[in-house]
Amino acid sequence: MQAEAEENVSITEIAARVGIGMRCLQIAFAQHYGLTPREMLTRLRLDRARERLLAGEPGARVTAIALDAGFTHLSRFSVSYHQAFGERPVETLRRARAEPLLRAAE
Template sequence: PPAGTIGLLFPRSANGKFLSCGEEVGNSSLIILDERSSLDIVTSALSGSETIAIQEARFIEMTETLFPNQKSVSFEQPAVIRGDTAQLCALRNSLIELVAYPESEPYPEHLSNVITATVTWLIESMGSRGPESIIANRKRIYIAKQVQEYIEEHYCETVTTEGLCLATGVSARSLQRCFREYFDLTITEYLKMVRLNAAHRDLVSTHPSESSVSRMALRHGFTHFGRFSVAYRARFGESPSKTLINRKGVMSRKSH
């Protein structure tokens, strides 16, 4: 969300299942985040969302007024709030009414009611989650993000579990579990996906005379060309050589 605001996001997917920052989330959830938040949503189905940004100062003011004994809430890590379907539907409809006429200011009473409902839902949800579970989730996110960053920087090189353990300072079991829970992929699957995407980008952007499939595979960490071709076809629906031929045809047409 923009600086100085709190974002309220209602995600939805066709199958009602996806992961948000490693947590299982359904269509009966609200995600709250601020400008410092980094949000990853993983789903295998079509998805979308409704989102609104509220001034952070106003949100905090109402939180302190409604729940004076509640400790201050930080959204540096996105908070996933769950509720019943009817409750979510009512709040979502209220938000849609708020943004239906973007050229006009929302009624203060209407806006206040929406924030009140959101804050109440948030505090009640936090009460059902102990501090241990919140800390554990933050640690899981931190570890998963460390692994992701390492892979993004070193995917062209040899990436081993031992190397990842040295880079993150955690055990192999914790490493694999945290990553799988966060991204719904194994480290090996994610590494292969990153390498395939990078190879595809290069095959469609490099001049054919300057590249070959085998050279491209090696450049992006693949040492077995047959496996590379099979994985590439499964992901992009054509062989890497076909992509390169198509690129050559495009370059040829441009030269005429």
């Protein structure tokens, strides 16, 4: 899941790749992580998007980062990101870009 989090992969496809049924996959995730496979995949994607946003690379755009992380519905990405990290993606990117400037001004 981690290796292909950015890919357009379905949970059914993941279950098939590991050779188990959907229900078995759901039960295993619930027992080990307390999440559904879909929630885990979303969390992996959110974490990857956050890493890139925190890098604050010049020219980086929230839309491109979200799409690269595997999100196809941008408003859902923004809502999920805010719920997970307490700020909007654009706020993370702005803060990351401002931090080096603030340090240089000190």
